[in-house]
Amino acid sequence: MIIMGSIISLMGTTIGGLVGIMIKNPSRKLLGTLLGFAAGLMLSVVVFDLIPEALRNWSFKHTIIFCILGIIFIAFVDKNISNESINQHKKMAMITALGLMLHNFPEGMIMGCGFAAGTNLGIKMSLVIAIHDIPEGMAVATPLMASNENSFKIFLYTVITALPTTLGAILGAFMGQVSNDLLGANLSLASGIMLYVVCGEMLPQSNKLWEGVSNTIGVLSGLIFGLIIVYLL
16 A cells, blocks of 8 residues: 555655656746746745744754755855866756655655554545645656656656655655654755755756746746645645
8 A cells, every 4th residue: 555655645746746847848937937836835835834843843944954955055066066077957847856856755654654543544644745746846857857758757857856755755664753853854955955946946047047026926926836736735
């Protein structure tokens, strides 16, 4: 049942990636709008989901400290991979994927604990994670589209991004319960990384691709859509 649940949860990120792949020869306006939408989604998930969840697991002080550590870590990574030989959109996809992978691992552990508690709870968690991860797949695929990456590699990268969910599910099933400190640390670090990605990479690149009002509408639509997803799930 853990394998079935893992497959269900993997489908969310994969579907998000496929949405990006299906858009052929997108214009700069469309890419800028989609990147803005993905940025709005990620910002919404961080502010309305990840940080509140981290605060439920441990103190405000620890959440802030680890969030800042996440920002410092990814800023260091960003600085050290910034060179002319690396396409900026690919770099953005790489650090976006890193933040999402760190976020997906504790999600998988929660799902695994659900299976340890009972099959129905595990399946329910799998479906919730799958729906939740669709926009995350889009967040990885959109900058890769902008870098003219081929469809197979975009699909492969989105699947790899989702794999920590499966690893977390297996570990969570064996553990039976997840340490609040571990969850809090992972969620806070992921929040810091994703905040840096949104503010330092996705929004500036979105503006470079297209500076029109559609870009702003994309960001705001992503924020609202992300809030709806967080509220419903």
